[in-house]
Amino acid sequence: MLTLLTNARLYAPAPRGLCQLLIADRRLAAIAAADAPALASGPTVTVLDLEGRRVIPGLVDPLVHVTGGGGEGGFGSRTAELGLEEALASGVTTLVGALGTDAVTRTPAGLLGKVRELAAGGLSAYCYTGSYQLPPVTLTGSVREDILFVPEVIGVGEVAISDHRGSQPTTAELTRLAAEARTAGMLAGKGGIVFIHTGDAPTHLEPLREVARTSAIPLAQFLPTHINRTRELFEDGVRFAREGGRIDFTTSTTPALIADGEVPAAEAVARALHARVAPSRITLSSDANASLPRFDAEGRFAGLEPGRLGSLFEVLGECVEAHGLPLERALGMASTHAADALGLARKGRLAEGFDADLLVLADGAWTIDEVWALGRRVHRRG
CATH class of the missing domain: 2.30.40.10 (Urease, subunit C, domain 1)
Known part of the structure; x- marks a missing residue:
């Protein structure tokens, strides 16, 4: 052919x-x-x-909740699965599925099945083992064996730090998880990335720095997302990238989240580049079909909207048309740099x-x- x-x-x-x-x-x-x-x-x-x-290049999306997400406001707040037709029209040709807050009613087996459905429809689809919480939920009983033996599993995530919905992992737990993913990735010829959900607690990215300070695990083994969640987290993310880490900005947002202090993704890209963050250290993800929840000052659920896969392409356009980035420079955030971070050798x-x-x-x-x-x-x- x-x-x-x-x-x-x-x-x-x-x-x-x-x-x-x-x-x-x-x-x-x-x-x-x-x-x-x-x-x-x-x-x-x-x-x-x-x-x-x-x-x-077709876009590479490191975080898509293909089986849906949400649930922080009860069962009525669960978001829908990603539909194949929506995915095909979005411009994303490679995506990585993940579980989030709910790893009980949404399971690793269901995630893998959905990933294979999308692959049967023509996309390149992968997934992470695990979820927000530790110890991680897995298919085989261990992160190491999931990465080694399940072709679609390329790392572990979306593990939550600095967030009240996570399991508040210790440095030792994060170090052990990263070491297991790193070694399994080497053995399987995969990236073994640890994809990190970052909340808005004042600890920001410090848990990842502590792993790097107390072990041989490099910062680049982690890919923390939602770095544009707040202006304070954005500034910490810029420092993290200068220290040798990678940072990922979320393209799905709402006017309410921006009013609460979220930095729009295209603006975050422009500001990070102006702060002399190397472009190769920046990626974009849609967080599609996840909930975009709001919480009040006491952490109580205040509403949500779902993320959209098409937001990734839209934000690239904003980078070019609203912030004056050359097309080739903007494209790397959602193609080349993302593929490199995930260890996908023929993508991007x-x-x-x-x-x-x-x-x-x-x-x-x-x-x-x-x-x-x-x-x-x-x-x-x-």
Whole structure:
């Protein structure tokens, strides 16, 4: 199965001008200038002219609650599962599913089943073992064996720190968990990342620094998210990234959360870059289908809205159009840097040998015309 895309204005994410891209089954077999001899021809080749439209890597989302989330306000506040059609239209071609606050009525087995459903629909879908609480819930009885033996499991998360909904883990517990994930990842050829939910308690990211200070685990073994939750946490996240860690900003938000002090994700990216945080230390995630809850001063539930997978693409547009970031620089936050942090070797770039995950953008607008996942067109606008 050969597909030749011609006249693609390629951002890989670095700009490469007008190109032709040859897709062989699931991967990019070759890339050449548009005016070079055709990369393939003949009756077995499907040729599609993209007419100069921009082509960018498919987005990589490190946190999606594919089985739904919420529940902090009782069973009536549970959020819905992610639908396949919504996922295909969002521009996210690679996602990582996670459990959150509720790891009782939503289970690791249910999470894995949903991940496999999305993969059957054409996406690249992975998941974390564990949830907010420790000891972690697992499929096999251990984090190590889940990462080693379950192909879709690439790390552990979303483990909560500095949050009243977490299990208030000790330094020793976090260190042991990170060591187990790191070693299992090495043995399995995976990232073994420890994905961290960060709350708004004043301890912020200090629990992760304490692990690095008292053990051989590097800060980069962790990927803490929701760093734009409050302005105080954002400032601590900037320091954390300068110290060698990575930080992840949440793209789903609400006007109420922003009024409460959350930093909008595009603004957080611009401010972090202005503070001289290396771009490779910044990622974006949607927190899709999770609840975006509000709590009062005493920690009582005050309402929620669900996160949206499409917010990831929208925030990239805000980075470019509202904050003046070059497209190639913004793209890395939701493609290259995310894939590198997660240890997904063939994701996040459009290069020979990489998976053929790409978005075709509308001419002159921040809109997705087509989504290609693993060499197949899975969505077309209209």
